[in-house]
Amino acid sequence: MIFNFPFIAVAALIIVGLYAVVFRKNLIKMIIGITIIESGVNLFLITLGYREGSIAPIYTSSPGGIMSLPVPQALTLTSIVIGVAVLALMLSLVIHIYRHYNTLDVRKIGGDEE
Amino acid sequence: MNALEFFVVNSPIFAVAIPLLGAFLTPIFGMINDKLRNVFAIFIMIITTGIVFALSYDVVTNGIRTYIFGAQDLSLPVVRILFEVDAMSCFMAIISVILAVVALIYSWAFMKENTGLDKYYTLLLLMTTGMLGMELTGDMFNFFVFLEITSISSAALVAFWINRGKSVEAGFKYIVISTIGALFVLFSIALFYGQYNALNMAIIANSIQFTFLDKIALVLLIGALAMKAGIVPLHMWLPDAYSKAPSSVTLVLVAATQASLYGLLRLCFTIYGNMITLSPVSIGWLLVLFGIVTILLGVIMAIAQTDLKRLIAFAAVGEIGYMILGIGTGLVTMSPSISAAGLTALKGGIFHIMNDALDIGLMFLVAGAIFYATRETSLDRLGGLARNMKYTTAFFIIGLLAVSGLPPMNGFASKLLIYESTYQLNPILAIIAILASILLLAIFVKVLHSAFLGPALPRFNEVKEVPKSMLFAMAIIAGIIIVFGVFPDIIITNIVEPAANALVNNAGYISKILSLTGGA
Amino acid sequence: MLPFESLLKTLQTGSGFWNPLVWIVAIIVALLVVLIIRGFGKKDYKKGTSQTQAFLSGNPEYDKERMHIKGSNVYWGFSEILNWIINLLKKMHTGNVSDYVLWFVIIIAILFLSIIIPAGAI
Numbered sequence: 001m002i003f004n005f006p007f008i009a010v011a012a013l014i015i016v017g018l019y020a021v022v023f024r025k026n027l028i029k030m031i032i033g034i035t036i037i038e039s040g041v042n043l044f045l046i047t048l049g050y051r052e053g054s055i056a057p058i059y060t061s062s063p064g065g066i067m068s069l070p071v072p073q074a075l076t077l078t079s080i081v082i083g084v085a086v087l088a089l090m091l092s093l094v095i096h097i098y099r100h101y102n103t104l105d106v107r108k109i110g111g112d113e114e
Numbered sequence: 115m116n117a118l119e120f121f122v123v124n125s126p127i128f129a130v131a132i133p134l135l136g137a138f139l140t141p142i143f144g145m146i147n148d149k150l151r152n153v154f155a156i157f158i159m160i161i162t163t164g165i166v167f168a169l170s171y172d173v174v175t176n177g178i179r180t181y182i183f184g185a186q187d188l189s190l191p192v193v194r195i196l197f198e199v200d201a202m203s204c205f206m207a208i209i210s211v212i213l214a215v216v217a218l219i220y221s222w223a224f225m226k227e228n229t230g231l232d233k234y235y236t237l238l239l240l241m242t243t244g245m246l247g248m249e250l251t252g253d254m255f256n257f258f259v260f261l262e263i264t265s266i267s268s269a270a271l272v273a274f275w276i277n278r279g280k281s282v283e284a285g286f287k288y289i290v291i292s293t294i295g296a297l298f299v300l301f302s303i304a305l306f307y308g309q310y311n312a313l314n315m316a317i318i319a320n321s322i323q324f325t326f327l328d329k330i331a332l333v334l335l336i337g338a339l340a341m342k343a344g345i346v347p348l349h350m351w352l353p354d355a356y357s358k359a360p361s362s363v364t365l366v367l368v369a370a371t372q373a374s375l376y377g378l379l380r381l382c383f384t385i386y387g388n389m390i391t392l393s394p395v396s397i398g399w400l401l402v403l404f405g406i407v408t409i410l411l412g413v414i415m416a417i418a419q420t421d422l423k424r425l426i427a428f429a430a431v432g433e434i435g436y437m438i439l440g441i442g443t444g445l446v447t448m449s450p451s452i453s454a455a456g457l458t459a460l461k462g463g464i465f466h467i468m469n470d471a472l473d474i475g476l477m478f479l480v481a482g483a484i485f486y487a488t489r490e491t492s493l494d495r496l497g498g499l500a501r502n503m504k505y506t507t508a509f510f511i512i513g514l515l516a517v518s519g520l521p522p523m524n525g526f527a528s529k530l531l532i533y534e535s536t537y538q539l540n541p542i543l544a545i546i547a548i549l550a551s552i553l554l555l556a557i558f559v560k561v562l563h564s565a566f567l568g569p570a571l572p573r574f575n576e577v578k579e580v581p582k583s584m585l586f587a588m589a590i591i592a593g594i595i596i597v598f599g600v601f602p603d604i605i606i607t608n609i610v611e612p613a614a615n616a617l618v619n620n621a622g623y624i625s626k627i628l629s630l631t632g633g634a
Numbered sequence: 635m636l637p638f639e640s641l642l643k644t645l646q647t648g649s650g651f652w653n654p655l656v657w658i659v660a661i662i663v664a665l666l667v668v669l670i671i672r673g674f675g676k677k678d679y680k681k682g683t684s685q686t687q688a689f690l691s692g693n694p695e696y697d698k699e700r701m702h703i704k705g706s707n708v709y710w711g712f713s714e715i716l717n718w719i720i721n722l723l724k725k726m727h728t729g730n731v732s733d734y735v736l737w738f739v740i741i742i743a744i745l746f747l748s749i750i751i752p753a754g755a756i
Contacts (some may be wrong), residue, residue, distance in 0.1 A: 014301075019164055021294065027286070030732070034293055041301050048308040075255055079300060082262045084405065086293050086664045093286040094274055100279030110283045110729045259722045287731045294735060298742075327644055337742040348741060350734045394752035400745075411723060417713055418720040420706045458648045493705025498698075522654040524660075527645060534647045556709065564705035569698040600654045603643040 006047040019025030027094050027104045031087065033091045038083045047080065125169040126181040126197040130143045132246050135160050135610055137239035144232035145634035155235045157431040158219045159242065163211040163402050166246070170204035174612045177380075178626045196630075198252025200623060201612035206249040206376045208609070209471045213369040214242040220587035221362040223580070224486055234274060241267040241366055243599055245373040252627065255313045256301045257377065258296060264370050265292035271369070272359040284351075284358035288538075291351045297340035302338075316627035319620060335381050336400075340375035340401060345438060346408040347371065347432050353415075356427035357491075361482025364423075365475045368430065372467055375437065379617060382445060387620035396407065401442025403540075406546055408435030413553045422484065422491045422561060426477045429517060429554060433470040437463050439547060440532040441541050444614075452618055455538055460614045461606060462531025468610075469516070469524045469598065476513040477558075480506055483580045483588070484565060493564045500566040502577045506568045509588040514562060517596045518555035527602035564598070583634065 013036055022034025049072035055063070057070040094104065101109045121128075136158030144151040156206075181197040215239065225231060232322050244264030251257050269292065273285025307313055309328070310321045322328060341348035352371070356364050382397055412432025419425035441462025447456030483506045484499065485491050500507040516523035529551060537544035579585070598605050616623070679685060690694050695701065701703040713720065 018735070018739060021290070022732050022739065025732070030290065034290065034297075037294065041297050041304065044301065045304050045307075048304060058585055070213045071313075072304075074194050075304075075307075078255075078259060082259065082266075085266055086262070086289065089270060090286065090289055090293075093269075093289065096273070096276055097279065097286060100282060106730055106732055110280065167749055194720040287734065288655050291734055291738075294738065317638045325752070330746075333742060333745040333749055337738060337745060340741070341738055347726070348734075348736050350737065351731075353727070356728065393749055400748075414716065414719060415723055417709060417716065417725075418724070455648055497702040498703070520650075522657050527652060527654075530645075530650070531647050534650055537647070560705060564703065564708055568702040571698055571702060573699075602652065602654065602660070603645040606645060 003052070006050075010040045010047065012045040013037070013043065013092065025106050027097065027106055027109075028103070030106065031090050031094065034090070035087060037064060042076045042079055042083075045076045048072050115448050122168060122172050124181070125165050125172070126179065126199050126250050127183075127376065128171060129162060129165045129250060130197075130243055133239045133243045133246065134159060136162075137236045137243060140235045140239060141232040142454070145248040149233070151235060152222050153231065154219075155239060156222075156573055158170075158239065159211065159215045159218050162242070162246070163215055163342065165285035166207045166211045169199060170201075170208060170609075173199055173201055173204050174608070176347055177621045178616075178623065180626060180630065182630075195256050196627065197250050198623070198627065199250050201616035202376070202379070202614075203249045203462075203596050205609060206373065206470070207246055208251065209372060209468050210242060210245040213365050213471055213475055214238070214245075216475070216479075216587045216590050217362045217365045218305055218465070219590070220482070220584050222367070222583040224362050224482055224584055225360065227505045228274075229621070230274075234271070237267045237271050237274075237581045238363070238366060241271065241370060245366075245370055247378055250313050254306060254315055254318065255300075255315050256302060257315075258300050261296050261299065261377070263294075264344075264373065265289065266364070267366055268292075268370050271363040272355045274360055274363065275358075278358070281358045284354040287351050290354045291341060296557075298338040304333045305331040314593075314627060315380065316624045317631075319387060320624045320628060322385065322393045324386075324387055328386075328389070329393075332381075332386060336378065339374050339378040339381065340404065342371070343378055344371050344434050346411045346431065346435070347528070349408065349412075349434075352431060353424050353427040356430060356478070357421060357423035361423075361478050361485065364478045364482075368471050368478070371434070375434070378390045379441065382441075383617045384614065384620045384623055387550050390460060398445030398447060398448075400500075401438050401445060402536075402543065403442075405437075405439030405442050406444045406543065407434045408432065408438060408560060409547065409550045410435075413550045413557070415555045417553065417560075418492050422481045422493055422496070422565065423478070425493070425500060425557065425561065426474065426481055429477070429557060430470070430573070431473045432473055432550060432554060433466070433517070435489045435550075436529065436547065437466045437470065439463070439536060439543065440466055443532070443536050444605065446539060447535070448618065449555045457614055457618070458531055459535030460617065461610050462528050462535060464613050464617070465527035465602075465606060466525075466532065469528045469595075472591050472595050472598070473513055473525055474521075476509060476588060476595065477517060479588050479591065480510045483584055486580050488574060493561065496517070496565040496574075497568040498566075498570040498574060499577065501570050502574065503579050505579060505585050506588070509585075509592050510562065510566065512592045514555075514558040514594060516560060516599070520555065521549045522599045524598035524602065524605075527599065527606070543609055 017033045017037030017040060021030050024030055024033060027082060031070050049069035051068055054066045054068040057067040097109055098104060140151055140155055143154045153332045178200045179199060182194060184194040225234060241264055243259045245268060245582055247260030248257055248264065251260060269289035270286050273282045275281040305327050306318050309319050312318050344352040356367060361366060392634050411434050412428050412435060413618040416425050416428035419428060441461050444456045444460030444463060446452055447459060487503060519525040533547055536547060644651045
């Protein structure tokens with residue numbers, strides 16, 4: 001039972017993130033929502049690779065015993081790097097949106113410029 | 115191994131690596147000279163086109179080609195990325211490179227007055243890299259990475275005219291939608307990995323059981339890829355992004371959208387190929403339903419638009435519906451066993467992917483030419499342009515005939531296949547498809563009348579024909595449209611039919627990888 | 635590379651066929667007929683006289699800007715009838731990215747209900 005907690009946390013993070021994207025009106029809060037979804041997915045990947053009582057998968061200095069799977073960790077690292085790129089692009093776009101419309105309310109942007 | 119053989123064996127990686135390297139070399143050439151940079155970018159893209167054509171010729175004659183990154187012995191328990199290229203991948207790659215070359219040629223004059231063009235060319239080449247990667251890869255996680263590369267670079271390009279609030283806003287919408295879609299794709303990949311301990315598409319397809327988790331993955335993947343492919347009601351980012359991006363970017367965006375559509379096809383036909391009949395709701399009927407809704411909404415919304423680029427964007431939504439309709443009909447008719455009628459529908463749907471890219475692409479280029487010449491996109495302020503822009507008008511008429519599926523242009527051949535096969539499935543579907551085609555004709559006749567015909571407006575007396583590079587770019591696409599229209603049988607037998615056969619032959623796709631691993 | 639005969643082949647579509655070359659021959663024949671009919675027309679047309687002016691039931695001609703039928707007026711009656719559905723669809727396109735994501739969640743939920751729930755237990 002205790003090992004299901006990470007998966008519950010994953011579901012909770014994704015739902016919280018989606019809630020923030022759908023119902024929050026501030027662009028920065030929406031971006032925070034997206035990063036929360038991303039954290040949920042990353043947590044899911046990491047959890048998949050974990051085995052109870054396992055150690056970090058470093059072959060050369062292994063003291064023996066089971067190791068956690070290295071593949072999901074590699075995937076997570078890639079995903080984090082991509083996430084940083086996306087985050088930077090989104091924030092820079094938000095800066096420009098603010099310059100054009102003087103607001104961060106998602107309902108007020110997109111019209112003719114002020 | 116002689117040089118040619120070496121070249122063909124490594125062509126899958128060349129097709130991705132050359133534009134990637136070229137993308138980051140472009141700013142260096144840009145420091146020397148602007149023209150040199152443009153020539154370099156076009157040169158890189160033409161080399162890539164040559165590689166993709168060579169690869170396609172090899173794949174069509176010799177069957178599926180794989181490329182293994184890292185150690186070649188696959189029996190070792192080492193995770194590595196594989197590219198697996200079948201005829202369908204090649205078909206999509208050909209579309210991507212043709213549109214990218216045309217976009218680069220068009221950009222020469224169209225983007226000339228903008229600053230920051232080094233970044234523009236870098237991003238455009240990166241976007242092509244991403245699309246080619248999505249289409250050639252055989253690995254789920256690799257697919258996700260290339261999906262993100264495409265999304266990031268295209269969102270930056272949509273917002274390229276950063277001095278306009280609407281462009282930036284459209285770019286922001288596009289990146290939000292893409293990121294959320296891609297994250298759900300990643301989540302589904304994790305679900306696959308957790309169950310089957312594999313990331314390779316063929317190995318997943320071989321061991322898939324259609325468990326509860328697989329169903330969740332199917333739902334999330336269909337939702338996310340349908341959103342990226344612009345299927346109604348998840349299409350709403352598409353008119354915003356298409357109409358606010360520079361026209362040359364929109365042309366490549368069409369190809370990027372279709373790369374996501376390719377992902378959807380891979381999902382339905384390859385990964386879930388063995389299991390698709392087990393679904394309680396037929397996935398084929400689901401696609402047919404999506405297709406009909408997409409056609410109707412796209413066409414009806416296009417009637418009401420007054421902005422030229424937004425109008426074409428909604429017509430593009432409608433055209434996506436035709437592809438989905440053809441492919442869905444193929445999927446319905448084909449389960450449980452492959453049938454000739456299903457293959458015809460599939461051929462129509464796949465051929466329409468290419469025709470839509472060319473027709474809608476030409477329309478966007480014409481809209482860009484009008485914008486370049488007049489600085490207007492609103493149909494309410496345009497008029498009488500045919501007097502000053504003869505060639506653009508001619509290209510528009512070719513595009514008009516092709517989009518609305520009038521013979522003898524290419525749109526007719528694919529739409530005829532779709533009409534006939536959907537009629538055999540259910541006559542009402544074919545009637546809706548034909549009616550929507552007539553409406554598309556009406557929509558573009560409206561554009562022809564209000565932008566090109568009518569009395570000469572004094573406001574546009576000074577308007578001149580667009581520069582030669584833009585005309586040349588439009589002429590390339592118009593030429594391909596006419597050739598495809600006059601000789602449809604050659605195209606279908608040599609390009610489309612192998613792609614359709616490759617798509618339904620998922621056993622071949624799976625066994626190719628399994629024979630490499632030495633497994634069962 | 636390609637044999638010449640393959641250029642002339644007819645596309646078989648299962649129950650029908652399509653050959654663009656036949657169509658092109660038909661178009662050329664139709665064009666000839668049109669030209670022949672045009673040849674019967676009156677020859678005494680003069681440029682630069684009042685024969686070339688637009689005839690609007692005797693009303694004076696407005697300036698060019700007002701004479702041109704604008705894009706939003708072309709299918710006026712047609713779109714008037716479709717107004718109810720166009721307004722409905724336009725309301726769907728709010729231009730608000732939150733709503734786009736909400737649509738995504740709705741579609742995921744519908745797919746979830748239709749694909750997963752009927753299959754019953756886990």
